[in-house]
Amino acid sequence: MPYSTADMARRAAREIPAGSIVNLGIGLPTQVADYLDEGHAYLHSENGLLGMGPFPFEGDEDANLINAGKQTVTTLPGASTFDSAVSFAMIRGGHVDLAILGAMQVAANGDLANWAVPGGKVMGIGGAMDLAAGANRVIAMMQHTAKNGQHKLVARCDYPLTAARVVSLVITELGAFEPTGDGFRIVELAPGVSREDVVKATGGTVHD
Amino acid sequence: MSGKHHDKVVASIAAALEPMRDGMTVLVGGFGLSGNAEALIAGVLERGVRDLTLVSNNAGNLGKGLARWLQAGIIKKVICSYIGNNEDLHTRMASGEVAVEITPQGTLAECDHLVDVGAIDPDDVHLPGIFVHRIIHVPEHENAFEYRTVRKRSI
Numbered sequence: 001m002p003y004s005t006a007d008m009a010r011r012a013a014r015e016i017p018a019g020s021i022v023n024l025g026i027g028l029p030t031q032v033a034d035y036l037d038e039g040h041a042y043l044h045s046e047n048g049l050l051g052m053g054p055f056p057f058e059g060d061e062d063a064n065l066i067n068a069g070k071q072t073v074t075t076l077p078g079a080s081t082f083d084s085a086v087s088f089a090m091i092r093g094g095h096v097d098l099a100i101l102g103a104m105q106v107a108a109n110g111d112l113a114n115w116a117v118p119g120g121k122v123m124g125i126g127g128a129m130d131l132a133a134g135a136n137r138v139i140a141m142m143q144h145t146a147k148n149g150q151h152k153l154v155a156r157c158d159y160p161l162t163a164a165r166v167v168s169l170v171i172t173e174l175g176a177f178e179p180t181g182d183g184f185r186i187v188e189l190a191p192g193v194s195r196e197d198v199v200k201a202t203g204g205t206v207h208d
Numbered sequence: 209m210s211g212k213h214h215d216k217v218v219a220s221i222a223a224a225l226e227p228m229r230d231g232m233t234v235l236v237g238g239f240g241l242s243g244n245a246e247a248l249i250a251g252v253l254e255r256g257v258r259d260l261t262l263v264s265n266n267a268g269n270l271g272k273g274l275a276r277w278l279q280a281g282i283i284k285k286v287i288c289s290y291i292g293n294n295e296d297l298h299t300r301m302a303s304g305e306v307a308v309e310i311t312p313q314g315t316l317a318e319c320d321h322l323v324d325v326g327a328i329d330p331d332d333v334h335l336p337g338i339f340v341h342r343i344i345h346v347p348e349h350e351n352a353f354e355y356r357t358v359r360k361r362s363i
Contacts, residue, residue, distance in 0.1 A: 047239045048239075056359065058359070066242050069355065070240040122291060130313060
């Protein structure tokens, strides 16, 4: 049985050291927060919030208190808010310990592509390039292959890059994988997933 | 000196927007629909200026905020970091009506003009890095939710 998205989020949460400053990207990575003990880490949201809490209870939502995906959120005790320039100084200045980001393609050398599909609708890059380049560690969280079966863990990205050689771990429904430069090393396989399943679903070389 | 900036508060939105001309490049704050200067966004439409280059993180969404400038056809170029589901911009970008330049969010946020230490009068510093020339008090404005996300209270 491959990982469910909840399993993937739980697996990613295990990568978060106590007391660290972590930025969770929009989409799948947002769910990682559900598997962190309160106070374990400080969640940074690039629109200007450190110490982000869970979604508000019905009736407590505030249109001015949002995450980078513009969803209403809450603050935990000790949280701080700040302007964009300060927020991006934190990111670019190397003060974010870990960024967990969604990805469209990750290459064997750690290249990350997560903002545009050639010929597709351009959604924009937001803070992804700053985070991918500025965070001290980058983990990609993604489906192992596209809906049409196309590889997303590839020998070399053919989508435009967000950042070069930054991804240290890829978490997919098949397990956890480390880009090694010339391939992907299996760090962990999801229960019931075989090495052959991974080889079939991966565009680059698979190492043990 | 002490009273130098007390006349920054203007009486009307029209007075606040008086320096606006066609073809200007306009930097607008806000993140999505949060923190938008709704009254001034509407005021610019009333003023009737056009051919604007808009620099903002987003250009409105869900037909609201700065999307109203797109709908009114007063923007020729947008410099932003994220378009997302903003159909008003997607359609005009596809038709070529509006040019779009996408830049990383951190590049939008950072200052690109350095001045000597002391060049900024302390009276001018209201928020770090923001240089205020005119202030208009808007008692009520829409504070739109872009994506309302909530939890159920447990019993």
